[in-house]
Amino acid sequence: MVVLSAEQVRAWDRFTIEKQPIASIDLMEKAAMACVQWMETNRIVNQQQFYIFCGKGNNGGDGLAIARLLQKFNRPVDVFIFETGQLGSPDFQQNLHRLHTLPVTIHFIQENSPLPDIPESVLVIDALLGTGLNRPVEGRMAALISHINQYPNAVISIDLPSGLFADQSTLPHPCIHASITLSFQCFKPALLVSENALFFGIPVILDIGLDQRFLNSCTPLYEMTDGPLAKAILQPRLAFSHKGKFGHALLLAGSPGKMGAAVLAAKACLRSGAGLLTTLVPELERMLFPTAIPESMSILYDNRKPEEILSDTSIYKTIGIGPGLGQQPQSRDWLHHLLTHFRKPMVLDADALNLLASDVRLLEGIPPFSILTPHPKEFDRLNGTCSNDFERLEAALRMAIQHQVIVVLKGHRTFIAMPGGRAWFNTSGNASMAKGGSGDVLTGMLTGLLARGYAPEQAALLGVYLHGLAGEIASRKLGKESVLASDIIDSIGPAFLELESSN
Ligand SMILES: NC(=O)C1=CN([C@@H]2O[C@H](COP(=O)(O)OP(=O)(O)OC[C@H]3O[C@@H](n4cnc5c(N)ncnc54)[C@H](OP(=O)(O)O)[C@@H]3O)[C@@H](O)[C@H]2O)[C@H](O)CC1
Ligand SMILES: [K+]
Numbered sequence: 001m002v003v004l005s006a007e008q009v010r011a012w013d014r015f016t017i018e019k020q021p022i023a024s025i026d027l028m029e030k031a032a033m034a035c036v037q038w039m040e041t042n043r044i045v046n047q048q049q050f051y052i053f054c055g056k057g058n059n060g061g062d063g064l065a066i067a068r069l070l071q072k073f074n075r076p077v078d079v080f081i082f083e084t085g086q087l088g089s090p091d092f093q094q095n096l097h098r099l100h101t102l103p104v105t106i107h108f109i110q111e112n113s114p115l116p117d118i119p120e121s122v123l124v125i126d127a128l129l130g131t132g133l134n135r136p137v138e139g140r141m142a143a144l145i146s147h148i149n150q151y152p153n154a155v156i157s158i159d160l161p162s163g164l165f166a167d168q169s170t171l172p173h174p175c176i177h178a179s180i181t182l183s184f185q186c187f188k189p190a191l192l193v194s195e196n197a198l199f200f201g202i203p204v205i206l207d208i209g210l211d212q213r214f215l216n217s218c219t220p221l222y223e224m225t226d227g228p229l230a231k232a233i234l235q236p237r238l239a240f241s242h243k244g245k246f247g248h249a250l251l252l253a254g255s256p257g258k259m260g261a262a263v264l265a266a267k268a269c270l271r272s273g274a275g276l277l278t279t280l281v282p283e284l285e286r287m288l289f290p291t292a293i294p295e296s297m298s299i300l301y302d303n304r305k306p307e308e309i310l311s312d313t314s315i316y317k318t319i320g321i322g323p324g325l326g327q328q329p330q331s332r333d334w335l336h337h338l339l340t341h342f343r344k345p346m347v348l349d350a351d352a353l354n355l356l357a358s359d360v361r362l363l364e365g366i367p368p369f370s371i372l373t374p375h376p377k378e379f380d381r382l383n384g385t386c387s388n389d390f391e392r393l394e395a396a397l398r399m400a401i402q403h404q405v406i407v408v409l410k411g412h413r414t415f416i417a418m419p420g421g422r423a424w425f426n427t428s429g430n431a432s433m434a435k436g437g438s439g440d441v442l443t444g445m446l447t448g449l450l451a452r453g454y455a456p457e458q459a460a461l462l463g464v465y466l467h468g469l470a471g472e473i474a475s476r477k478l479g480k481e482s483v484l485a486s487d488i489i490d491s492i493g494p495a496f497l498e499l500e501s502s503n
Contacts, residue, residue: 002220006131006166016211032065034206048121055128056088063127064095115147124155128162136173137163154179169388193389230465246275247317247451254324261324261440268444271492274451306337320447322352323440345369349443357381368404369456429468432475437485470495
């Protein structure tokens with residue numbers, strides 16, 4: 001699935017109109033029909049009354065066509081046209097003309113006319129502005145948007161909540177707070193970043209039949225993971241194999257008082273298919289691991305120099321570093337030792353990233369195609385503060401390209417930036433995973449997949465998708481409030497099975 005900019009969507013529009021061919025007014029009709037069909041399927045059309053706020057561009061044209069199509073449900077529809085003094089786009093005008101023949105009440109919001117009161121039985125449809133937004137809303141339009149936002153009524157925004165820029169930050173400008181956004185054909189970046197969550201509500205993508213041939217020659221801004229993509233990456237576990245075939249991972253995680261993170265990462269690593277695992281464990285915690293996770297071997301370390309304890313790392317396929325590690329000098333020494341002696345892709349998370357942030361020269365020493373898994377705060381410590389989500393996405397992609405690493409920027413829609421310049425938003429997972437330890441599990445999973453033999457980019461896409469799917473499976477059983485990181489681990493197997501059996 002692709003994520004396109006406003007300009008790319010407009011180009012797709014033009015391509016479709018020319019190649020299919022289809023008249024733009026008919027494309028608008030398809031868009032409006034898709035919206036009304038979605039509303040009918042979701043039993044929204046038996047709503048008592050509709051107020052449809054329309055701009056004078058094609059977004060407004062959509063609104064007028066929707067007003068006309070809603071007639072068949074015999075519900076009162078009021079249309080409020082935001083008067084700009086201009087005629088409006090040709091398709092807007094044509095739909096206004098078609099509407100005049102129907103019993104729809106049309107109001108014009110003039111410069112000085114009072115803004116309409118919105119009765120509580122009304123469902124608001126926002127068709128003021130879409131992808132044609134070319135400046136922050138201000139003046140009367142801003143006043144209307146703030147006016148609508150003051151009411152508790154549900155709002156369905158057409159294509160984009162009015163005032164939202166499709167591919168740049170809208171903050172701090174006004175924007176409609178939609179309950180649902182019905183967007184056409186594909187996601188735009190604005191519908192995937194957490195800073196806009198209040199604006200887009202629940203994003204729904206409606207297929208309006210844009211010509212798929214356009215994608216053959218379009219380099220999407222970003223892409224999205226999905227089941228088929230993840231399934232295509234899955235490797236069979238061949239029958240005649242022995243544990244050595246599935247790689248030996250090394251894990252440097254945990255510190256006195258924070259060994260739980262190490263246990264979670266270790267279990268997740270083995271649950272993700274690694275053949276063998278050795279965990280570097282502080283001497284003080286020697287009794288923990290054999291009981292907590294007997295399947296992992298341990299190397300106990302004390303205050304001696306790392307090279308005295310572990311000089312040869314060549315037997316390991318990969319190394320996961322960070323969960324619960326702490327930032328004391330001993331952890332720094334171990335990180336420095338492993339970065340110096342181990343040149344295959346590794347996984348760096350949590351305190352490993354914080355240690356890198358305190359000495360960015362270490363960034364140069366990261367083996368190419370290693371996977372970094374920062375949450376936004378850890379990323380900003382490493383990269384420098386970003387003022388909004390869009391800046392952070394671009395910075396993550398720059399870091400991936402500059403340091404030839406994979407940056408997994410964790411969040412509701414985790415963003416996976418690749419060294420070659422492509423990037424994916426993840427689509428699996430849910431709020432049940434917003435809990436301590438969830439990131440430790442992801443680190444373990446990625447370490448396990450690298451040990452298992454997946455190429456780093458495949459490991460990142462598959463691991464992030466599976467991690468989210470495991471969270472969904474756990475929340476199906478336990479509900480969204482009660483999922484623990486260990487429940488995600490227990491759901492890794494079922495996630496593999498669900499993915500394998502999906503079509
Ligand atoms: N393939 C598709 O996705 C389809 C999308 N459709 C719909 O078309 C809109 C895009 O329509 P467009 O006419 O390009 O633009 P808008 O309707 O979003 O905006 C109309 C005009 O509003 C003016 N504008 C821009 N910014 C502001 C602002 N901050 N305040 C006030 N007015 C603003 C601008 O005109 P100016 O002359 O003022 O610059 C815009 O041109 C898309 O979102 C879909 O809803 C098609 O219907 C079907 C296919
Ligand atoms: K809109």
